[in-house]
Amino acid sequence: MSRLRHLLPIACLLLVACQPPAPRNPRPEQLHYPPLTFRVPAVERLDLPNGIRLYLQEDHELPLVEVSAMLPAGSVADPEGKTGLADLYATVLRSGGAGDYPPDAFDELLAERAIDLSASSGSYTLNLGLSLQSKDLMIGLQAMSDMLRHPRFDPQRLELARRQALEAIRRRNDNPGSIAHRTLRQALYPGHPLGRVETRGSLSAISREDLLAFHRRFAHPQGLWLGITGDFDREQLLADLRQLFGGWNGDAARRPVPPVTEKPEAALWLADKPIPQTTILFGELGIDKDNPDLYAVRVMNYILGGGGFNSRLMREVRSNRGLAYSVYSYFQIGRLLPGRFVAGCETKSGTTMQVIRLMREQMRLMREQEVSAEELRLAKESLINSFVFAFEDIHDVVAQQMRLDFYGYPSDYLASYRDRIAAVTVKDVKRVARRYLHPDKQQLVLVGHVKDFDGKPENLGLPVRMIPED
C-alpha cells in the first residue's frame, strides 16, 4: 500500500506531462541528409605575351569586379639595416601618385568612383588589390597599370609614410598581444629577416633611390600574377589588358629568400606591464608546405588547439576551469621557409603559472599518448566536411588557385586534400606530435604584471630574458 501511495502522484505527473503529446525532436544522429553535390570550380588560366599570368572567372551576380595581384618581392629580402623597405615601397607605390597624376589627383580619381586600390607587402610577395564597380573597370585597371609602370614615388608622400611608420614603432607596445607576437617572431628567427623588426634607424636609412631601385628590379610583367573575378566580359577584358600592359616588357627577378639556418635556444621572454591579465605565447619552428607531414599536423593541431571548442586546450583551460576566454594553437604553414607553431592564451595574473602548466601538459600528452579514435574522427570529419567553404567566394577561389601555382603546390593539392586528411591515423598524430611539439624547449613569451603572478617566472626552467622597452 505504502508503495502505491508513493507511486500515485508520480503517475499523475507523467500523465500531465504526456498530454498533449509534444512533438519530440530526433537526435542529430538520426537525421538523414541528401547528398551534397560539389565540384572544385574550374578557373581559367592564361598568359599574356609579355609573361603576365592571368586567372579569370566571370560572375555577374553583382555589378562589381575584384582584382588581386602579386609580384615576387616580399619583405623577407629586406637588406639588414633597411628593414621596412618593402613595406615603405608598397605604401608609397600606392600613395605617391602615378602616370599623369600627382598624389592628390590620383587619390581623388579613385575616391570619386569609390575605387579601392591597395598595395601591401607580405613576407614573400608584394600584394595589390583592386575592387570597384564594373562600369569603372577600365579606369581602375588603368590606375593599377600606371602604378606598376609609372609610379611617381612623390618625396613628400615618402616622408609622410616614413613618419607614420616611426609613429607605429612608438605605439607597438600599447597592446600586450602585439608585444607578445612580435617578440615571439624575433625569438624564433634570430639573425633572419623573418625575425627582424623595423627600427628608427632602419626606417631612416631608406631613401627614395632605394624605392626606385626596388621598383626597377621587381616590377616586371613576367613577375606579375593577376586574378580577376566578377562582372566583366572576357574578350573585352583581354583586349583592355593587352592595351594597358602591352609594350611593357621585362625580366622576372624573384626577390631572393635567405634560408633559415639558426636554431634558437629555448628562453622565457618577459615584459612587465601593469595590466590585470597575462598574454602567454608558446612557439617553435614548424613546417613548410612541402612537408609530407602537413596533413597529419593539421589533424593533430585540430585536436590540440585548432578545433575551437572541440580542442583539448579549449576544454581544459576554458570550458573546464574558466581560466581564459581565448586559448588556441596553430601551425602557420610556411610557404617557402619553415613557419611557426604557436599556442596562446590570456589569463588573469594570478593564474599565469597554472595555465602555463596546463598548456604544457596538454602538449606533452599529445606526444606521449595516442588520441582517441573519436577525437581523430571528429577532427578529420570537420576538416573534410568544411572543405567546401574554401570555395564559397569566387574571388577567394581564383586568388587561392593563383597562390597555389605561384608557390608551386602540387597540381592535385586541392583535389587530393580530403583524401590525404582521411588517411591520417592515430599513430600519425602521435608521431607528428613527437616530432613538432617540444613543450619544454619552446620559446615562451609572457606579457603581464609579474608581481601578481602565481609563481616566479624563473622557476619555469628557462633562461629569463626581459623584453626591452622602446
Next chain:
Amino acid sequence: MLRSTLLRLSTAFFILFLCSPSRAATLEDKVREHQFANGLRLLVVERHASPTFAAYLTIGVGAVDENSETRGVAHLLEHMLFKGTKTLGTTDYAAEKPLLDKIAAVGGEIDRLKNDPAADRKRLKTLRQQLTELQKQHRRFVVKDEFSRIYAENGGTGYNAFTTKDSTTYLISLPSNKLELWALIESDRMKNAVLREFYTERDVIQEERRRSYESNPGGMLYETLIANAYTVHPYRNPIIGWHTDIANLTLAETREFHRRYYAPINTVIALVGDIDFDRAVAMVERYFGDIPPGTRVPPLAVVEPPQKGEKRIHIDFDAQPQMAIAYHKPTLPAREDYVFDLIDLILSGGPTSRLYKSLVQKQQLATRVSTYGAPGARYDNLFVISAAPRYPHTLAEVEQAIYAELERLTREPVSETELDKARNRLKVDHLQGMQSNNGLARSLTYFQTVAHDWRYLARYQQVISSITASEIMQVAKTYLTADNRTVVTLSKEETQP
C-alpha cells in the same frame, strides 16, 4: 561595437538593381519572407552558386534591455546557450537534473551571502566546498560542447554568437544539405536550453572583460566614452557588464531573461545561400512552429535628457595617447541619421576625406583619425570621432584641429563633388556588403531588428540622394556643438595633456 559602417555596408539591395537594369529582380523580389503563426519571421535569399548557406538567428533583445540588477545578463546568457539542452550536452538529463538543482541551490546561497559583511564566513566556506564537490560530480553527466562537435563534424564553419546593445545573434554556415540539422539544434536551443556549468562560465566572461577592456587601451577608451556620454539611458552600460556585475549575476536571473525574451515574436531568422524557400518554410514550421509566441520586448521608457555642457574624462593607462569625442544624435529612421552617414564619409572616408587630409596629411598632427556611429541603433545614439596624435604633437593639438574641421562643416556647405563621392562610396559599400552569404544574412536580421522592417534598406538610397549640402550644414550646427560632446583622452601619466 556597432559602427555606422555596418549600416553602410548593409543597405544596398535596392541600389544594386537600380544601377544594373539588366538584373531584373529588385530586392523585394529577392528576399522572400514568411511570418509563422507564433510571430517568428523568416527571411530567405536563394543563391545557388555554392552548395552552402549562412544562418543567422537574431533575438531583438540585448544589453539595453537589462536593468541595474542584471547588467551583463544578455551576454552571459549568450555564453550559457552553448552549453546544451535536455538532449544535447548531457549523458542523461533525468539523472543530471537533481544535481543541477543542488548546484543551483548552493550557488544561489553563496551569491546571496558573499557580499553580506555579516554573513557567516565558515558557512560560506562550507558552501563553496560543497559547490566544488557538486561540480565535480556533475562532470560525469556533461557531454562537452556537443553543439560545437555536431556542427563541426557536419562541416559547419563560423559557429558563433554575439551580443550587442540591441540584439543577440546566433550564427553558423553549413553545407546546404544540412538545413535540418540547423533547424533541429537551434529550435532545441530555444525550447529546451539547460544552463550548465554556470559558475565556470562567469569566470570565462571575467577573462573576456580583462582581455577586451581592462588590458586593451582602445577597449578601455571606448567603454569609458560610452559610459560617460550617457547619464541615464542604459546604452551607457557595457554589454559585458562591469566586474562586479558579472561576479554577481545569478543563474535564476539568467534563466528568467531567457524565459522572458527568447520567444518567436522577438526573433528573426535569415537563411542565405543554396536554400529552397518552400522547403525552408516547411522545415522552420516543423521545428519552431510549436513554440508559444511569447511576449514582445517592451520599448524603454527612459529618455536621455539633453546634455547641458561638455563632459571631459582622462584615463591614465600605460599606452601612447589617443582620444575619442562623442556627440549625441538621433537614431534611424530619423533623417538626421542619414545625414550623419554622409558626414561620416566626408570627414573620414579614405585619403581624400577632410579629417584625414587636414590632420594626417597636411598638418601631420595625427597618425590616425576615424569616425563611426555607436553604441546601438534602437535608441538615440552617438557620432564618435577617434584619433591618435603623432609624436611630438599632443592630444590638445589634435582636438583643436578636429574642432576646426567640424566648425567648417557648420560654416560652409560641402561641395557637390564631396557629396557625390560620399554617395558613391555608400553605393559601392552596399554592393560589397552583399557579396557574402554572411554579410547579407547579417544585414537582413540587423535591420529587421533595429528598424523593425528589413525594407528600410530599400528606401535607404532614395533618402540619401535627397539630402542637400545645406541640410548637412544645418545638422552639423545642431549636433556638433561643445555642449553636446563627451571627450575622453587616454595616455600615460607623464604625457597627460
